Amino acid sequence: MTAIRLPTTRSPGSALGAAPDVAESAEAYGTTGGYAGTTGPDALLGHLSASGLRGRGGAGFPAAAKLRAVRDQGGVPVVVANGEEGEPGSVKDRWLLRARPHLVLDGLALAAAVTGAVRGYVYLSDPEAGARVRRALAEREPDLPVEVVETAHTYVAGEESAVVRRIGGGPALPTAKPPRPFERGVGGAPTLVSNVETLARIALTAAHPELRGTIARSTLVTVSGGNAVPVLTEVPYGIPLRTLAAGHGIPDAAGALMGGLFGGLVDARSLDLPLEPGALAAAGTALGCGAIRFLAAGACPVATAADAVGHLAAESTRQCGVCVSGTAAIRDTVHALAAGTAGPDAPARLERWAQGLPGRGACGLLDAAAATAGSLLLAFPERVRSHLRRPCPDCAATPAGDGHGRRLAVRVPEVADAPPSRVPLSLRPSPVLKGTS
Known part of the structure:
Protein backbone atom coordinates (compact mmCIF):
# COMPACT_ATOMS: atom_id res chain seq x y z
CA MET A 1 0.00 0.00 0.00
CA SER A 218 3.98 23.25 -3.99
CA THR A 219 2.73 20.10 -5.64
CA LEU A 220 1.60 16.58 -4.84
CA VAL A 221 3.86 13.88 -6.23
CA THR A 222 3.59 10.10 -6.35
CA VAL A 223 7.05 8.58 -6.01
CA SER A 224 7.69 4.91 -6.79
CA GLY A 225 10.37 2.57 -8.07
CA GLY A 226 12.95 0.14 -6.75
CA ASN A 227 11.85 -2.03 -3.86
CA ALA A 228 10.64 0.89 -1.76
CA VAL A 229 7.01 1.41 -0.77
CA PRO A 230 5.41 4.03 -3.07
CA VAL A 231 4.86 7.41 -1.45
CA LEU A 232 2.40 10.26 -1.90
CA THR A 233 3.93 13.50 -0.64
CA GLU A 234 3.90 17.25 -1.16
CA VAL A 235 7.07 19.05 -2.19
CA PRO A 236 8.03 22.59 -3.20
CA TYR A 237 9.04 23.42 -6.74
CA GLY A 238 12.80 23.49 -7.03
CA ILE A 239 13.64 20.37 -5.03
CA PRO A 240 16.25 18.34 -6.98
CA LEU A 241 15.03 15.05 -8.40
CA ARG A 242 18.07 13.43 -6.81
CA THR A 243 16.89 14.55 -3.38
CA LEU A 244 13.50 12.96 -4.04
CA ALA A 245 15.19 9.74 -5.12
CA ALA A 246 17.37 9.65 -2.01
CA GLY A 247 14.35 10.27 0.20
CA HIS A 248 12.68 7.34 -1.52
CA GLY A 249 15.60 5.08 -0.64
CA ILE A 250 17.34 5.11 -4.06
CA PRO A 251 20.31 7.47 -3.58
CA ASP A 252 22.11 5.93 -6.56
CA ALA A 253 19.15 5.98 -8.95
CA ALA A 254 20.00 5.29 -12.59
CA GLY A 255 17.29 7.61 -13.89
CA ALA A 256 13.52 8.02 -13.82
CA LEU A 257 10.29 7.69 -15.77
CA MET A 258 8.83 11.19 -15.51
CA GLY A 259 5.34 12.66 -15.44
CA GLY A 260 3.52 9.35 -15.37
CA LEU A 261 3.98 8.09 -18.93
CA PHE A 262 4.16 11.54 -20.51
CA GLY A 263 7.58 12.88 -19.50
CA GLY A 264 9.64 10.02 -20.85
CA LEU A 265 12.85 8.60 -19.41
CA VAL A 266 15.75 10.61 -18.02
CA ASP A 267 19.22 9.39 -17.06
CA ALA A 268 21.14 9.75 -13.79
CA ARG A 269 22.68 13.08 -14.81
CA SER A 270 19.22 14.57 -15.23
CA LEU A 271 18.41 13.86 -11.60
CA ASP A 272 20.21 17.10 -10.74
CA LEU A 273 17.31 18.94 -12.42
CA PRO A 274 14.92 20.82 -10.12
CA LEU A 275 11.35 19.64 -9.90
CA GLU A 276 9.91 22.70 -11.63
CA PRO A 277 7.75 22.67 -14.78
CA GLY A 278 9.80 25.20 -16.76
CA ALA A 279 13.17 23.65 -15.97
CA LEU A 280 11.95 20.16 -16.76
CA ALA A 281 10.36 21.26 -20.04
CA ALA A 282 13.60 23.01 -21.06
CA ALA A 283 15.44 19.74 -20.46
CA GLY A 284 13.02 17.83 -22.68
CA THR A 285 10.97 16.13 -19.98
CA ALA A 286 7.86 17.02 -17.95
CA LEU A 287 6.38 17.02 -14.48
CA GLY A 288 3.02 15.97 -15.95
CA CYS A 289 0.72 14.60 -13.27
CA GLY A 290 3.52 14.51 -10.71
CA ALA A 291 4.15 10.74 -10.93
CA ILE A 292 7.86 9.86 -10.85
CA ARG A 293 9.19 6.30 -11.04
CA PHE A 294 12.89 6.10 -10.18
CA LEU A 295 15.09 3.40 -11.71
CA ALA A 296 17.19 1.58 -9.16
CA ALA A 297 20.90 1.19 -9.87
CA GLY A 298 21.29 -1.68 -12.31
CA ALA A 299 17.67 -1.63 -13.42
CA CYS A 300 17.29 -1.72 -17.19
CA PRO A 301 15.53 1.30 -18.70
CA VAL A 302 14.55 -0.78 -21.74
CA ALA A 303 12.39 -2.97 -19.49
CA THR A 304 10.70 0.11 -18.04
CA ALA A 305 10.14 1.55 -21.51
CA ALA A 306 8.67 -1.78 -22.64
CA ASP A 307 6.15 -1.71 -19.78
CA ALA A 308 5.22 1.91 -20.56
CA VAL A 309 4.69 1.57 -24.31
CA GLY A 310 2.96 -1.77 -23.84
CA HIS A 311 0.44 -0.15 -21.55
CA LEU A 312 -0.11 2.77 -23.92
CA ALA A 313 -0.67 0.48 -26.90
CA ALA A 314 -3.20 -1.55 -24.90
CA GLU A 315 -5.00 1.66 -23.88
CA SER A 316 -5.39 3.05 -27.40
CA THR A 317 -9.07 3.74 -28.00
CA ARG A 318 -8.66 2.63 -31.62
CA GLN A 319 -10.33 5.80 -32.92
CA CYS A 320 -7.30 7.00 -34.88
CA GLY A 321 -5.61 4.64 -37.31
CA VAL A 322 -2.24 6.34 -36.82
CA CYS A 323 -2.48 5.73 -33.08
CA VAL A 324 -3.39 2.07 -33.46
CA SER A 325 -0.55 1.38 -35.87
CA GLY A 326 1.94 3.76 -34.27
CA THR A 327 1.63 2.57 -30.68
CA ALA A 328 1.67 -1.06 -31.81
CA ALA A 329 4.81 -0.54 -33.87
CA ILE A 330 6.60 1.22 -31.00
CA ARG A 331 5.48 -1.48 -28.55
CA ASP A 332 6.62 -4.35 -30.76
CA THR A 333 10.00 -2.78 -31.42
CA VAL A 334 10.74 -1.93 -27.79
CA HIS A 335 9.56 -5.37 -26.69
CA ALA A 336 11.87 -6.92 -29.28
CA LEU A 337 14.73 -4.87 -27.85
CA ALA A 338 13.91 -6.11 -24.38
CA ALA A 339 13.76 -9.70 -25.60
CA GLY A 340 17.05 -9.39 -27.50
CA THR A 341 15.43 -10.12 -30.87
CA ALA A 342 15.40 -6.63 -32.42
CA GLY A 343 17.14 -6.05 -35.74
CA PRO A 344 19.90 -3.47 -36.22
CA ASP A 345 17.44 -0.96 -37.69
CA ALA A 346 15.34 -0.81 -34.49
CA PRO A 347 16.89 2.42 -33.11
CA ALA A 348 16.45 4.20 -36.45
CA ARG A 349 12.81 3.18 -36.64
CA LEU A 350 12.14 4.31 -33.07
CA GLU A 351 13.83 7.63 -33.81
CA ARG A 352 11.69 8.13 -36.92
CA TRP A 353 8.49 7.44 -34.99
CA ALA A 354 9.57 9.64 -32.09
CA GLN A 355 10.00 12.54 -34.49
CA GLY A 356 7.07 11.94 -36.82
CA LEU A 357 4.15 10.70 -34.73
CA PRO A 358 3.54 13.37 -32.05
CA GLY A 359 0.51 15.53 -32.72
CA ARG A 360 -1.14 13.14 -35.15
CA GLY A 361 -3.72 11.60 -32.80
CA ALA A 362 -6.86 13.05 -31.22
CA CYS A 363 -5.26 12.97 -27.75
CA GLY A 364 -1.85 12.70 -26.12
CA LEU A 365 -1.60 8.90 -25.94
CA LEU A 366 0.36 8.54 -29.16
CA ASP A 367 2.57 11.46 -28.13
CA ALA A 368 3.38 9.70 -24.85
CA ALA A 369 4.40 6.49 -26.63
CA ALA A 370 6.56 8.41 -29.09
CA ALA A 371 8.14 10.44 -26.27
CA THR A 372 8.97 7.27 -24.33
CA ALA A 373 10.71 5.76 -27.36
CA GLY A 374 12.60 8.95 -28.16
CA SER A 375 13.70 9.50 -24.57
CA LEU A 376 14.98 5.91 -24.30
CA LEU A 377 17.25 6.52 -27.29
CA LEU A 378 18.39 9.91 -26.02
CA ALA A 379 18.97 9.07 -22.36
CA PHE A 380 20.27 5.51 -22.65
CA PRO A 381 21.84 5.04 -26.13
CA GLU A 382 24.47 2.57 -24.97
CA ARG A 383 21.91 0.42 -23.17
CA VAL A 384 19.86 0.30 -26.38
CA ARG A 385 22.94 -0.70 -28.43
CA SER A 386 23.85 -3.39 -25.92
CA HIS A 387 20.41 -4.98 -26.44
CA LEU A 388 21.25 -5.35 -30.14
CA ARG A 389 24.45 -7.24 -29.32
CA ARG A 390 23.25 -9.71 -26.71
CA PRO A 391 20.20 -10.53 -24.55
CA CYS A 392 19.80 -8.43 -21.40
CA PRO A 393 19.71 -10.46 -18.15
CA ASP A 394 17.59 -7.83 -16.41
CA CYS A 395 14.98 -7.80 -19.21
CA ALA A 396 15.00 -11.60 -19.26
CA ALA A 397 14.22 -11.59 -15.55
CA THR A 398 11.36 -9.12 -16.06
CA PRO A 399 9.76 -9.97 -19.41
CA ALA A 400 7.38 -7.47 -21.01
CA GLY A 401 4.09 -7.23 -19.14
CA ASP A 402 0.56 -7.91 -20.30
CA GLY A 403 -0.11 -4.33 -21.35
CA HIS A 404 -2.19 -3.41 -18.30
CA GLY A 405 0.59 -1.50 -16.55
CA ARG A 406 0.52 -3.62 -13.40
CA ARG A 407 4.24 -3.16 -12.74
CA LEU A 408 3.81 0.59 -13.11
CA ALA A 409 0.61 0.82 -11.04
CA VAL A 410 0.51 2.39 -7.58
CA ARG A 411 -2.30 1.77 -5.09
CA VAL A 412 -4.17 4.64 -3.46
CA PRO A 413 -3.30 5.22 0.23
CA GLU A 414 -5.87 3.96 2.70
CA VAL A 415 -8.23 6.64 4.00
Whole structure:
Protein backbone atom coordinates (compact mmCIF):
# COMPACT_ATOMS: atom_id res chain seq x y z
CA MET A 1 0.00 0.00 0.00
CA THR A 2 1.18 3.52 -0.75
CA ALA A 3 2.40 5.55 2.23
CA ILE A 4 1.81 9.27 2.81
CA ARG A 5 4.80 11.40 3.79
CA LEU A 6 3.97 14.75 5.35
CA PRO A 7 6.25 17.72 4.64
CA THR A 8 8.85 18.55 7.29
CA THR A 9 7.41 22.06 7.60
CA ARG A 10 3.64 22.03 8.12
CA SER A 11 1.57 24.77 6.54
CA PRO A 12 -2.16 25.60 6.55
CA GLY A 13 -1.77 25.87 2.77
CA SER A 14 -0.87 22.19 2.40
CA ALA A 15 -3.04 20.08 0.14
CA LEU A 16 -2.26 17.03 2.30
CA GLY A 17 -4.00 18.58 5.30
CA ALA A 18 -3.49 17.69 8.93
CA ALA A 19 -4.72 14.08 8.89
CA PRO A 20 -4.29 12.63 5.40
CA ASP A 21 -5.28 9.12 6.46
CA VAL A 22 -8.79 10.16 7.53
CA ALA A 23 -11.52 11.58 5.30
CA GLU A 24 -12.04 15.23 6.22
CA SER A 25 -15.51 16.21 7.45
CA ALA A 26 -17.22 19.50 6.67
CA GLU A 27 -16.68 20.54 10.28
CA ALA A 28 -12.96 19.79 10.18
CA TYR A 29 -12.60 21.53 6.83
CA GLY A 30 -14.38 24.62 8.14
CA THR A 31 -11.87 24.97 10.98
CA THR A 32 -9.09 25.41 8.41
CA GLY A 33 -10.83 28.37 6.76
CA GLY A 34 -12.73 26.36 4.17
CA TYR A 35 -16.14 27.45 2.86
CA ALA A 36 -15.60 30.86 4.47
CA GLY A 37 -16.40 32.87 1.34
CA THR A 38 -14.21 35.80 2.43
CA THR A 39 -12.23 36.08 -0.83
CA GLY A 40 -14.42 37.38 -3.66
CA PRO A 41 -14.13 36.16 -7.25
CA ASP A 42 -12.20 39.13 -8.61
CA ALA A 43 -9.76 39.14 -5.71
CA LEU A 44 -9.30 35.37 -6.01
CA LEU A 45 -8.59 35.63 -9.73
CA GLY A 46 -6.00 38.29 -8.94
CA HIS A 47 -4.33 36.06 -6.36
CA LEU A 48 -4.22 33.13 -8.77
CA SER A 49 -2.76 35.29 -11.51
CA ALA A 50 -0.12 36.79 -9.21
CA SER A 51 0.84 33.38 -7.80
CA GLY A 52 1.28 31.82 -11.23
CA LEU A 53 -0.67 28.71 -10.24
CA ARG A 54 -0.49 26.08 -12.99
CA GLY A 55 -2.92 23.26 -13.60
CA ARG A 56 -1.98 19.93 -12.06
CA GLY A 57 -3.62 17.66 -14.62
CA GLY A 58 -0.52 17.32 -16.77
CA ALA A 59 -0.39 20.20 -19.23
CA GLY A 60 0.46 22.82 -16.59
CA PHE A 61 -1.61 25.61 -18.16
CA PRO A 62 -1.94 28.78 -16.02
CA ALA A 63 -5.08 28.41 -13.90
CA ALA A 64 -6.05 32.09 -13.98
CA ALA A 65 -5.85 32.21 -17.79
CA LYS A 66 -8.06 29.13 -18.07
CA LEU A 67 -10.67 30.62 -15.72
CA ARG A 68 -10.68 33.89 -17.68
CA ALA A 69 -11.05 32.06 -20.99
CA VAL A 70 -14.22 30.33 -19.77
CA ARG A 71 -15.62 33.48 -18.17
CA ASP A 72 -14.99 35.61 -21.25
CA GLN A 73 -16.76 33.23 -23.64
CA GLY A 74 -20.08 34.54 -22.40
CA GLY A 75 -23.19 32.46 -21.90
CA VAL A 76 -23.67 30.35 -18.77
CA PRO A 77 -20.56 28.23 -18.17
CA VAL A 78 -20.22 24.80 -16.59
CA VAL A 79 -17.42 23.72 -14.22
CA VAL A 80 -16.06 20.19 -13.94
CA ALA A 81 -13.76 18.71 -11.29
CA ASN A 82 -11.76 16.14 -13.23
CA GLY A 83 -10.73 13.31 -10.93
CA GLU A 84 -10.26 10.61 -13.57
CA GLU A 85 -6.66 9.60 -13.01
CA GLY A 86 -5.50 7.65 -16.05
CA GLU A 87 -1.80 7.44 -15.27
CA PRO A 88 -1.07 4.09 -13.59
CA GLY A 89 1.71 5.59 -11.43
CA SER A 90 -0.35 8.45 -9.97
CA VAL A 91 -2.65 8.40 -6.93
CA LYS A 92 -3.02 12.06 -5.90
CA ASP A 93 -6.39 12.76 -7.52
CA ARG A 94 -8.15 9.69 -6.16
CA TRP A 95 -6.63 10.36 -2.75
CA LEU A 96 -7.88 13.97 -2.77
CA LEU A 97 -11.43 12.86 -3.59
CA ARG A 98 -11.34 10.18 -0.91
CA ALA A 99 -9.62 12.19 1.82
CA ARG A 100 -10.42 15.87 1.13
CA PRO A 101 -13.65 15.99 -0.90
CA HIS A 102 -14.73 19.25 0.75
CA LEU A 103 -11.51 20.95 -0.36
CA VAL A 104 -12.21 19.93 -3.96
CA LEU A 105 -15.90 20.89 -3.78
CA ASP A 106 -14.98 24.26 -2.30
CA GLY A 107 -12.55 24.83 -5.16
CA LEU A 108 -15.24 23.84 -7.65
CA ALA A 109 -17.69 26.36 -6.16
CA LEU A 110 -15.04 29.08 -6.20
CA ALA A 111 -14.23 28.33 -9.84
CA ALA A 112 -17.96 28.64 -10.56
CA ALA A 113 -17.98 32.02 -8.85
CA VAL A 114 -15.09 33.27 -10.97
CA THR A 115 -16.50 32.01 -14.27
CA GLY A 116 -20.19 32.67 -13.59
CA ALA A 117 -21.11 28.99 -13.81
CA VAL A 118 -24.34 27.81 -12.20
CA ARG A 119 -23.81 24.05 -12.25
CA GLY A 120 -20.92 21.70 -11.69
CA TYR A 121 -19.83 18.11 -12.07
CA VAL A 122 -17.36 15.84 -10.33
CA TYR A 123 -16.04 13.34 -12.88
CA LEU A 124 -14.31 10.15 -11.71
CA SER A 125 -13.98 6.40 -12.12
CA ASP A 126 -13.01 5.37 -8.58
CA PRO A 127 -16.10 4.00 -6.72
CA GLU A 128 -14.65 4.79 -3.28
CA ALA A 129 -13.91 8.36 -4.31
CA GLY A 130 -17.44 8.66 -5.70
CA ALA A 131 -18.93 7.47 -2.41
CA ARG A 132 -16.86 9.98 -0.42
CA VAL A 133 -17.84 12.88 -2.70
CA ARG A 134 -21.54 11.98 -2.48
CA ARG A 135 -21.24 11.75 1.30
CA ALA A 136 -19.61 15.18 1.40
CA LEU A 137 -22.39 16.64 -0.75
CA ALA A 138 -25.01 15.17 1.59
CA GLU A 139 -23.13 16.42 4.65
CA ARG A 140 -23.05 19.98 3.39
CA GLU A 141 -25.48 20.73 0.61
CA PRO A 142 -23.78 23.17 -1.78
CA ASP A 143 -25.38 26.26 -3.26
CA LEU A 144 -23.93 25.16 -6.60
CA PRO A 145 -25.82 22.13 -8.00
CA VAL A 146 -23.20 19.38 -8.35
CA GLU A 147 -23.61 16.01 -10.05
CA VAL A 148 -21.18 13.11 -9.72
CA VAL A 149 -20.53 11.40 -13.05
CA GLU A 150 -18.73 8.06 -13.06
CA THR A 151 -16.96 6.53 -16.02
CA ALA A 152 -14.97 3.41 -16.81
CA HIS A 153 -11.29 3.80 -16.02
CA THR A 154 -9.05 4.17 -19.07
CA TYR A 155 -5.88 6.09 -19.86
CA VAL A 156 -7.72 8.65 -22.02
CA ALA A 157 -10.99 8.96 -20.09
CA GLY A 158 -9.68 12.04 -18.30
CA GLU A 159 -8.75 13.92 -21.48
CA GLU A 160 -10.88 17.06 -21.39
CA SER A 161 -12.88 16.44 -24.56
CA ALA A 162 -13.51 12.84 -23.41
CA VAL A 163 -14.78 14.26 -20.10
CA VAL A 164 -17.23 16.54 -21.91
CA ARG A 165 -18.37 13.72 -24.19
CA ARG A 166 -19.02 11.36 -21.26
CA ILE A 167 -20.91 13.95 -19.20
CA GLY A 168 -23.06 14.58 -22.25
CA GLY A 169 -24.07 10.92 -22.32
CA GLY A 170 -21.56 9.62 -24.86
CA PRO A 171 -18.45 7.45 -24.53
CA ALA A 172 -15.39 8.75 -22.69
CA LEU A 173 -13.40 9.16 -25.90
CA PRO A 174 -11.46 12.22 -27.11
CA THR A 175 -12.84 14.33 -29.93
CA ALA A 176 -11.13 16.44 -32.56
CA LYS A 177 -10.24 20.02 -31.64
CA PRO A 178 -11.37 22.78 -32.10
CA PRO A 179 -13.67 23.55 -30.47
CA ARG A 180 -12.10 23.07 -27.07
CA PRO A 181 -14.27 22.71 -23.97
CA PHE A 182 -13.71 26.32 -22.88
CA GLU A 183 -15.31 27.34 -26.18
CA ARG A 184 -18.09 24.75 -26.37
CA GLY A 185 -18.33 21.94 -23.86
CA VAL A 186 -21.08 20.32 -21.81
CA GLY A 187 -24.42 21.03 -23.45
CA GLY A 188 -22.70 23.46 -25.79
CA ALA A 189 -21.78 25.79 -22.90
CA PRO A 190 -18.29 27.12 -22.19
CA THR A 191 -16.85 24.53 -19.82
CA LEU A 192 -13.99 24.59 -17.34
CA VAL A 193 -12.49 21.11 -17.00
CA SER A 194 -10.10 21.41 -14.08
CA ASN A 195 -7.98 18.79 -12.34
CA VAL A 196 -9.02 18.20 -8.74
CA GLU A 197 -5.62 19.21 -7.34
CA THR A 198 -5.86 22.49 -9.24
CA LEU A 199 -9.27 23.12 -7.65
CA ALA A 200 -7.87 22.17 -4.24
CA ARG A 201 -5.15 24.79 -4.63
CA ILE A 202 -7.72 27.37 -5.71
CA ALA A 203 -9.62 26.71 -2.47
CA LEU A 204 -6.42 26.88 -0.41
CA THR A 205 -5.55 30.21 -2.05
CA ALA A 206 -9.00 31.62 -1.23
CA ALA A 207 -8.65 30.58 2.43
CA HIS A 208 -5.00 31.66 2.77
CA PRO A 209 -4.23 34.35 0.18
CA GLU A 210 -1.15 35.37 2.16
CA LEU A 211 0.32 31.96 1.28
CA ARG A 212 -0.59 32.11 -2.41
CA GLY A 213 3.00 31.77 -3.63
CA THR A 214 3.73 28.76 -1.44
CA ILE A 215 0.44 27.12 -2.45
CA ALA A 216 1.11 27.64 -6.16
CA ARG A 217 4.70 26.43 -5.94
CA SER A 218 3.98 23.25 -3.99
CA THR A 219 2.73 20.10 -5.64
CA LEU A 220 1.60 16.58 -4.84
CA VAL A 221 3.86 13.88 -6.23
CA THR A 222 3.59 10.10 -6.35
CA VAL A 223 7.05 8.58 -6.01
CA SER A 224 7.69 4.91 -6.79
CA GLY A 225 10.37 2.57 -8.07
CA GLY A 226 12.95 0.14 -6.75
CA ASN A 227 11.85 -2.03 -3.86
CA ALA A 228 10.64 0.89 -1.76
CA VAL A 229 7.01 1.41 -0.77
CA PRO A 230 5.41 4.03 -3.07
CA VAL A 231 4.86 7.41 -1.45
CA LEU A 232 2.40 10.26 -1.90
CA THR A 233 3.93 13.50 -0.64
CA GLU A 234 3.90 17.25 -1.16
CA VAL A 235 7.07 19.05 -2.19
CA PRO A 236 8.03 22.59 -3.20
CA TYR A 237 9.04 23.42 -6.74
CA GLY A 238 12.80 23.49 -7.03
CA ILE A 239 13.64 20.37 -5.03
CA PRO A 240 16.25 18.34 -6.98
CA LEU A 241 15.03 15.05 -8.40
CA ARG A 242 18.07 13.43 -6.81
CA THR A 243 16.89 14.55 -3.38
CA LEU A 244 13.50 12.96 -4.04
CA ALA A 245 15.19 9.74 -5.12
CA ALA A 246 17.37 9.65 -2.01
CA GLY A 247 14.35 10.27 0.20
CA HIS A 248 12.68 7.34 -1.52
CA GLY A 249 15.60 5.08 -0.64
CA ILE A 250 17.34 5.11 -4.06
CA PRO A 251 20.31 7.47 -3.58
CA ASP A 252 22.11 5.93 -6.56
CA ALA A 253 19.15 5.98 -8.95
CA ALA A 254 20.00 5.29 -12.59
CA GLY A 255 17.29 7.61 -13.89
CA ALA A 256 13.52 8.02 -13.82
CA LEU A 257 10.29 7.69 -15.77
CA MET A 258 8.83 11.19 -15.51
CA GLY A 259 5.34 12.66 -15.44
CA GLY A 260 3.52 9.35 -15.37
CA LEU A 261 3.98 8.09 -18.93
CA PHE A 262 4.16 11.54 -20.51
CA GLY A 263 7.58 12.88 -19.50
CA GLY A 264 9.64 10.02 -20.85
CA LEU A 265 12.85 8.60 -19.41
CA VAL A 266 15.75 10.61 -18.02
CA ASP A 267 19.22 9.39 -17.06
CA ALA A 268 21.14 9.75 -13.79
CA ARG A 269 22.68 13.08 -14.81
CA SER A 270 19.22 14.57 -15.23
CA LEU A 271 18.41 13.86 -11.60
CA ASP A 272 20.21 17.10 -10.74
CA LEU A 273 17.31 18.94 -12.42
CA PRO A 274 14.92 20.82 -10.12
CA LEU A 275 11.35 19.64 -9.90
CA GLU A 276 9.91 22.70 -11.63
CA PRO A 277 7.75 22.67 -14.78
CA GLY A 278 9.80 25.20 -16.76
CA ALA A 279 13.17 23.65 -15.97
CA LEU A 280 11.95 20.16 -16.76
CA ALA A 281 10.36 21.26 -20.04
CA ALA A 282 13.60 23.01 -21.06
CA ALA A 283 15.44 19.74 -20.46
CA GLY A 284 13.02 17.83 -22.68
CA THR A 285 10.97 16.13 -19.98
CA ALA A 286 7.86 17.02 -17.95
CA LEU A 287 6.38 17.02 -14.48
CA GLY A 288 3.02 15.97 -15.95
CA CYS A 289 0.72 14.60 -13.27
CA GLY A 290 3.52 14.51 -10.71
CA ALA A 291 4.15 10.74 -10.93
CA ILE A 292 7.86 9.86 -10.85
CA ARG A 293 9.19 6.30 -11.04
CA PHE A 294 12.89 6.10 -10.18
CA LEU A 295 15.09 3.40 -11.71
CA ALA A 296 17.19 1.58 -9.16
CA ALA A 297 20.90 1.19 -9.87
CA GLY A 298 21.29 -1.68 -12.31
CA ALA A 299 17.67 -1.63 -13.42
CA CYS A 300 17.29 -1.72 -17.19
CA PRO A 301 15.53 1.30 -18.70
CA VAL A 302 14.55 -0.78 -21.74
CA ALA A 303 12.39 -2.97 -19.49
CA THR A 304 10.70 0.11 -18.04
CA ALA A 305 10.14 1.55 -21.51
CA ALA A 306 8.67 -1.78 -22.64
CA ASP A 307 6.15 -1.71 -19.78
CA ALA A 308 5.22 1.91 -20.56
CA VAL A 309 4.69 1.57 -24.31
CA GLY A 310 2.96 -1.77 -23.84
CA HIS A 311 0.44 -0.15 -21.55
CA LEU A 312 -0.11 2.77 -23.92
CA ALA A 313 -0.67 0.48 -26.90
CA ALA A 314 -3.20 -1.55 -24.90
CA GLU A 315 -5.00 1.66 -23.88
CA SER A 316 -5.39 3.05 -27.40
CA THR A 317 -9.07 3.74 -28.00
CA ARG A 318 -8.66 2.63 -31.62
CA GLN A 319 -10.33 5.80 -32.92
CA CYS A 320 -7.30 7.00 -34.88
CA GLY A 321 -5.61 4.64 -37.31
CA VAL A 322 -2.24 6.34 -36.82
CA CYS A 323 -2.48 5.73 -33.08
CA VAL A 324 -3.39 2.07 -33.46
CA SER A 325 -0.55 1.38 -35.87
CA GLY A 326 1.94 3.76 -34.27
CA THR A 327 1.63 2.57 -30.68
CA ALA A 328 1.67 -1.06 -31.81
CA ALA A 329 4.81 -0.54 -33.87
CA ILE A 330 6.60 1.22 -31.00
CA ARG A 331 5.48 -1.48 -28.55
CA ASP A 332 6.62 -4.35 -30.76
CA THR A 333 10.00 -2.78 -31.42
CA VAL A 334 10.74 -1.93 -27.79
CA HIS A 335 9.56 -5.37 -26.69
CA ALA A 336 11.87 -6.92 -29.28
CA LEU A 337 14.73 -4.87 -27.85
CA ALA A 338 13.91 -6.11 -24.38
CA ALA A 339 13.76 -9.70 -25.60
CA GLY A 340 17.05 -9.39 -27.50
CA THR A 341 15.43 -10.12 -30.87
CA ALA A 342 15.40 -6.63 -32.42
CA GLY A 343 17.14 -6.05 -35.74
CA PRO A 344 19.90 -3.47 -36.22
CA ASP A 345 17.44 -0.96 -37.69
CA ALA A 346 15.34 -0.81 -34.49
CA PRO A 347 16.89 2.42 -33.11
CA ALA A 348 16.45 4.20 -36.45
CA ARG A 349 12.81 3.18 -36.64
CA LEU A 350 12.14 4.31 -33.07
CA GLU A 351 13.83 7.63 -33.81
CA ARG A 352 11.69 8.13 -36.92
CA TRP A 353 8.49 7.44 -34.99
CA ALA A 354 9.57 9.64 -32.09
CA GLN A 355 10.00 12.54 -34.49
CA GLY A 356 7.07 11.94 -36.82
CA LEU A 357 4.15 10.70 -34.73
CA PRO A 358 3.54 13.37 -32.05
CA GLY A 359 0.51 15.53 -32.72
CA ARG A 360 -1.14 13.14 -35.15
CA GLY A 361 -3.72 11.60 -32.80
CA ALA A 362 -6.86 13.05 -31.22
CA CYS A 363 -5.26 12.97 -27.75
CA GLY A 364 -1.85 12.70 -26.12
CA LEU A 365 -1.60 8.90 -25.94
CA LEU A 366 0.36 8.54 -29.16
CA ASP A 367 2.57 11.46 -28.13
CA ALA A 368 3.38 9.70 -24.85
CA ALA A 369 4.40 6.49 -26.63
CA ALA A 370 6.56 8.41 -29.09
CA ALA A 371 8.14 10.44 -26.27
CA THR A 372 8.97 7.27 -24.33
CA ALA A 373 10.71 5.76 -27.36
CA GLY A 374 12.60 8.95 -28.16
CA SER A 375 13.70 9.50 -24.57
CA LEU A 376 14.98 5.91 -24.30
CA LEU A 377 17.25 6.52 -27.29
CA LEU A 378 18.39 9.91 -26.02
CA ALA A 379 18.97 9.07 -22.36
CA PHE A 380 20.27 5.51 -22.65
CA PRO A 381 21.84 5.04 -26.13
CA GLU A 382 24.47 2.57 -24.97
CA ARG A 383 21.91 0.42 -23.17
CA VAL A 384 19.86 0.30 -26.38
CA ARG A 385 22.94 -0.70 -28.43
CA SER A 386 23.85 -3.39 -25.92
CA HIS A 387 20.41 -4.98 -26.44
CA LEU A 388 21.25 -5.35 -30.14
CA ARG A 389 24.45 -7.24 -29.32
CA ARG A 390 23.25 -9.71 -26.71
CA PRO A 391 20.20 -10.53 -24.55
CA CYS A 392 19.80 -8.43 -21.40
CA PRO A 393 19.71 -10.46 -18.15
CA ASP A 394 17.59 -7.83 -16.41
CA CYS A 395 14.98 -7.80 -19.21
CA ALA A 396 15.00 -11.60 -19.26
CA ALA A 397 14.22 -11.59 -15.55
CA THR A 398 11.36 -9.12 -16.06
CA PRO A 399 9.76 -9.97 -19.41
CA ALA A 400 7.38 -7.47 -21.01
CA GLY A 401 4.09 -7.23 -19.14
CA ASP A 402 0.56 -7.91 -20.30
CA GLY A 403 -0.11 -4.33 -21.35
CA HIS A 404 -2.19 -3.41 -18.30
CA GLY A 405 0.59 -1.50 -16.55
CA ARG A 406 0.52 -3.62 -13.40
CA ARG A 407 4.24 -3.16 -12.74
CA LEU A 408 3.81 0.59 -13.11
CA ALA A 409 0.61 0.82 -11.04
CA VAL A 410 0.51 2.39 -7.58
CA ARG A 411 -2.30 1.77 -5.09
CA VAL A 412 -4.17 4.64 -3.46
CA PRO A 413 -3.30 5.22 0.23
CA GLU A 414 -5.87 3.96 2.70
CA VAL A 415 -8.23 6.64 4.00
CA ALA A 416 -10.51 5.94 6.95
CA ASP A 417 -14.07 7.29 7.13
CA ALA A 418 -14.60 10.66 8.80
CA PRO A 419 -16.47 10.86 12.10
CA PRO A 420 -19.97 12.36 11.85
CA SER A 421 -20.03 16.15 11.77
CA ARG A 422 -21.48 17.93 14.81
CA VAL A 423 -22.25 21.19 13.02
CA PRO A 424 -25.89 21.62 11.86
CA LEU A 425 -26.25 22.34 8.16
CA SER A 426 -27.99 25.65 8.88
CA LEU A 427 -24.93 26.93 10.76
CA ARG A 428 -22.34 26.03 8.16
CA PRO A 429 -21.09 28.85 5.94
CA SER A 430 -21.78 28.76 2.22
CA PRO A 431 -19.24 29.55 -0.49
CA VAL A 432 -19.38 32.78 -2.46
CA LEU A 433 -20.85 31.89 -5.83
CA LYS A 434 -21.41 35.21 -7.55
CA GLY A 435 -20.45 38.83 -7.30
CA THR A 436 -17.13 40.65 -7.05
CA SER A 437 -14.49 41.14 -4.41
